[in-house]
Amino acid sequence: MKAVILNGCNDDExxxxxxxxxxxxxxxxxxxEVETFELRDEKIATCIGCFGCWIKTPGQxxxxxQGQEIAKAVARSDLLILFSPVTFGGYSFHLKKMLDRLIxxxxxxxxKINGEIHHKYRYDKKPKILAVGHLHESDEESERIFKALVSxxxxxxHSPTNYAEVxxxxxxxxxxxxxxxxxxxxx
Amino acid sequence: xxxxxxxxLMVGSPKxxxxxxxxxxxxxxRKFSExxxxxxxxxxxxxxxxxxxxDRLILKINDSDILILVSPLYVDSIPAIAIKAMEKIHENKxxxxxxxxxxxxxxxxxxxxxxNDLAIDMCKKFASLSGIMxxxxxxxxxxxxxxxxxxxxxxxxKNLRNGLDMAVNALANGNAVPKEAEIISSKPLMxxxxxxxxxxxxxxxxxGKQMDxxxxxxxxxxxYGV
Numbered sequence: 001m002k003a004v005i006l007n008g009c010n011d012d013e014x015x016x017x018x019x020x021x022x023x024x025x026x027x028x029x030x031x032x033e034v035e036t037f038e039l040r041d042e043k044i045a046t047c048i049g050c051f052g053c054w055i056k057t058p059g060q061x062x063x064x065x066q067g068q069e070i071a072k073a074v075a076r077s078d079l080l081i082l083f084s085p086v087t088f089g090g091y092s093f094h095l096k097k098m099l100d101r102l103i104x105x106x107x108x109x110x111x112k113i114n115g116e117i118h119h120k121y122r123y124d125k126k127p128k129i130l131a132v133g134h135l136h137e138s139d140e141e142s143e144r145i146f147k148a149l150v151s152x153x154x155x156x157x158h159s160p161t162n163y164a165e166v167x168x169x170x171x172x173x174x175x176x177x178x179x180x181x182x183x184x185x186x187x
Numbered sequence: 188x189x190x191x192x193x194x195x196l197m198v199g200s201p202k203x204x205x206x207x208x209x210x211x212x213x214x215x216x217r218k219f220s221e222x223x224x225x226x227x228x229x230x231x232x233x234x235x236x237x238x239x240x241x242d243r244l245i246l247k248i249n250d251s252d253i254l255i256l257v258s259p260l261y262v263d264s265i266p267a268i269a270i271k272a273m274e275k276i277h278e279n280k281x282x283x284x285x286x287x288x289x290x291x292x293x294x295x296x297x298x299x300x301x302x303n304d305l306a307i308d309m310c311k312k313f314a315s316l317s318g319i320m321x322x323x324x325x326x327x328x329x330x331x332x333x334x335x336x337x338x339x340x341x342x343x344x345k346n347l348r349n350g351l352d353m354a355v356n357a358l359a360n361g362n363a364v365p366k367e368a369e370i371i372s373s374k375p376l377m378x379x380x381x382x383x384x385x386x387x388x389x390x391x392x393x394x395g396k397q398m399d400x401x402x403x404x405x406x407x408x409x410x411y412g413v
Contacts, residue, residue, distance in 0.1 A: 046267045049201040049259065055398045059410040075411040088313040090264050090305075093274055097267035107407065108394040110386045117297045117383055125413045145308050152263040152305060 003027050003187070004077040004127070005036040006070070008084035008095025012038070015171030016083040016134050022173065022180050023081060027187060035073050039094040042066045046097045053104035059122055060104055067101035075105050077127045079187055080159075082150070086133040086166060089145025099153070106156070113155060121158040129154045129162040130186055138168045161186055189361050191288075194219050194226040195251035199258025199269035203230045207294050207330045212257040214338040215292075215351055222359035227251070231272045244272065245279045253288045253322065253358055256310060259330060260295035265306050273313050280317045288322040289314045290354070290364060294330025298382035300373045301326065323354060323364025325372045329382060346374040 005023065009016050020036070027034050044067040052062035061068050074080055084095040091099065106119040131150040135142055147164040154162030163186045167179055196216055200206035212228055219226040227247060234244040248254060258269050265273070291310035293303035303326035314321045327333075327347060338344045338351075350372020354364040375382065386393075395403050 046271075047201060047261065049206070049261075049266075051397075054394060054406075056402055058402060058405045058408045072411045076413055087270065088273060088277075088309045088316065090270070090309045093267055093271040096262075096264065096270050099264075100261045100267050103262070105411075109390040112383065112387060116299060116302075117386055122407075123409055123411070123413050141308075142312060145305060145312060149263060149305055156263060 001031070001079070002033045002035070002073075002077045003079040003081060004070075004073045005034065005081045005083065006095060006098055007036065007038050008040075008082065008092040008098075009038075010040060010085065010092060010094065014085075014134065015167055015176060016085070016132060018171060018173055019132055019167070019176050019180060020083055022176055026180070027079075030187070032079070032187070035077075037066075037070055037073075037098075039098055042070070042098075044070070044097055044101065047100035047103070051108070054108040058104075061101055063101075067098060068104075070098055071102055071104055074102060074127065075123050076125070078125070080127040080129050080157075082129070082131040084131070084133055086135045086139075086142050086146045089142045090149055091133075102157075113158075116155075118156055118158075126158045126160060128186065129157065129159045131162075131164040132180070133164070133166045134171075135166055135168045142166075190359060191224055191252035191361065193251045194224055194253045194255060194358070195247055196226060196228040197234075197254060197256045197258075197269075197272070198228065198230045198232075199256055199266055199272075201232050201266060201268055203232045205335065206259065207333045208257045208259055208292075210333050210336055210338055211292060211294065211327075211347075211351075212255075214348070215255065215257070215355060218352060218355040219359060222355060224359045231268050235268055235271050235275070241272075241275050245276065248276060248287075249281070251287065253290065254319065255290045255292065257292045258294075258306070260293050260303050260306055263302070263305055265309055277313065277317050287319045288358070288363070289319045290322040290324060290358070292325040292327070294327035294333070296329065296331045298328045298375060298377075298379050298386065300328040300375060302328070321363075322358060323369055325350065325354065325364075325369060327373065327376075328379075329376045332376060343376040347372050347376070350374075 150164035353368035
């Protein structure tokens with residue numbers, strides 16, 4: 001089983017990086033193959049909205065950079081794990097620039113899900129999605145938006161399961177482990 | 188509230204001038220001018236290219252009373268380039284933002300305007316965290332059908348035009364966007380049930396028209412093999 005971790009943190013410190021280490025350890029113990037991308041360090045252009053990945057080179061972004069490689073890794077994964085500072089309720093720029101580049105993994109054509117229009121997924125294999133956000137201070141509205149966003153993303157990616165958790169304030173390893181127990185269950 | 192001195196229209200589409208967002212922003216810009224309100228349009232895709240251009244964007248924001256983000260929906264949310272701009276604006280917030288107002292207008296390719304709701308919630312949260320007053324929002328479905336067109340010549344955009352006119356009139360007179368304007372401008376461009384039927388039945392043909400022969404054969408390809 002393959003897991004891909006997209007870390008959208010702005011630096012290599014802080015609770016989410018602690019959380020990432022814990023998740024990697026747990027998954028490796030469970031014999032998962034884990035591929036991790038620290039997005040702030042990756043060369044990933046922002047999506048230019050050209051739809052070239054649907055109408056010129058179906059399934060592949062026309063921008064030849066690490067974004068294409070990560071989209072490939074996600075297409076082949078069973079589990080996609082997102083780490084991000086909760087930014088106005090959503091994802092950080094670093095994570096969002098990569099998520100915008102995942103549309104090659106969708107088809108341009110449409111289907112209905114729960115009566116709503118969505119794009120069809122290009123592949124049979126659809127990853128489960130787990131997301132962990134971090135807030136410096138508790139903020140119910142930001143937390144609500146973050147969890148709703150993960151759920152909407154899962155719908156659009158036809159993900160079989162999704163789970164989101166938001167951690168608040170300073171978090172050390174001891175505090176983080178019980179929070180991430182649920183994630184192990186979903187995986 | 189008094190009449191605003193200046194409005195800054197921020198186009199959040201990576202496609203810049205060629206985008207649906209710009210068609211909408213151009214319409215709004217003209218309406219503010221007709222109301223004798225100074226208006227400037229800026230393209231975020233250019234604004235975030237360098238530290239210098241970000242600094243220029245911050246100055247434009249400091250110099251404006253009303254900020255209007257006009258943007259497409261990308262993956263259920265705000266496009267990455269607009270998030271970057273918002274992160275930078277938030278980092279550079281100062282006391283001058285307190286008297287500013289913000290409005291957000293999102294358009295998505297799906298027929299249901301409510302796909303845009305979370306992006307609007309994020310903009311509200313951004314405004315609240317940055318000390319900017321929230322002025323209102325508009326959500327638009329089937330935005331791609333407006334691309335490259337002037338709103339004036341597009342029959343299906345009648346409700347959108349009427350709602351935007353009301354919104355601009357309110358903002359130009361120092362008021363928040365009336366709920367009625369939000370509702371009228373967010374009405375679907377065509378009946379939702381018809382739009383869903385057309386998109387699900389003829390979506391492949393519609394996309395196929397934009398593809399050359401070679402690409403059309405590969406529309407359903409799985410280059411990553413699973």
